[in-house]
Amino acid sequence: MVASYPIEDVTTERIIHDMVGPIANLYPVRNVTPGAPVLEVNRVSHRPIENFSFTIRTGEVVGLIGLKGDGISDLLRTISGVAGRYPPGAVKMNGKAVPSGRSSVALRMGLGYLSEERSRWGILPGRSVVENVSTASLRDFTFLRWLLDLAKERKVIGEVLRTFLVRTPRPESDIRELSGGNQQKALLARLFRAKLDIYILDDPTLGVDVGSKAEINRLMNQQVAGGAGILLSTSDLSELLEMSDRIIVIRHGKVVLEAPKGTLGLEALEALLEGEDND
Helix, strand or coil: CCCCCHHCCCCHHHHHHHHHHCCCCCCCCCCCCCEEEEEEEEEEECCEEEEEEEEEECEEEEEEEEECCCCHHHHHHHHCCCCCCCCCCCCCECEEEEECCHHHHHHHCCCCEEECCHHHHHCCCCCEHHHHHHHHHHHHHHHHCCCHHHHHHHHHHHHHHHCCCCCCCCCCCCCHHHHHHHHHHHHHHHHHCCCCCCCEEEEECCCCCHHHHHHHHHHHHHHCCCCCCEEECCCCCCHHHHHHHEEEEEEEEEEEEEECCCCCCCHHHHHCCCCCCCC
């Protein structure tokens, strides 16, 4: 036990400090001016959400929030091409149509997706940490079209793991040996190492310790500073408010509010999600 104090003396900052030590900034400041549209979504549906449209620009984080059961995760999987279908031309990357239901094509066009269920849709169980991270950029390690340069893969991915502060017994360890936070950072390293234009992140800090959360937020800012756009869905409302440049609120399948950062507080967002907006 490292601390004990009366409930009236408890603050979030104090608990974080006692759990993991000092953290400079859980939600690091980002000073990036958004540029041209990079992802355009026009009237995409996945029940109960109907005809959902939005645009993300380079250097921008758009936050998407709804209650459980509002179909946010299913919508994200549809947009990314992992599941569901949409009309031809409904999703465009840099002005080019992304084929419906073709996640591999979407990835080649610069769109990547991180699932909220890393054990089911994220990690490759039984494979090493190196293999899990390199899978989105295997072309960097192939020669004669189909052969894999294993030495190059280990060297490059080893450097990536150090850059992303992924703590692992050995790079060749089964990814299931890592903690949840380190598994999540490895999956983000997989996407971010591919240097994509758009990242669709579904609850990227779910179930990770606060230290890993701060590091993941820093890594997201790093990608945005490099010109990428992010569609962020998170169950952490404070994270949504702090990390997003724009917030889209969905309730009962419909967009009820789209607001820029700083115009919506935590209590107002909670009330809006619960339907206390007098509509």
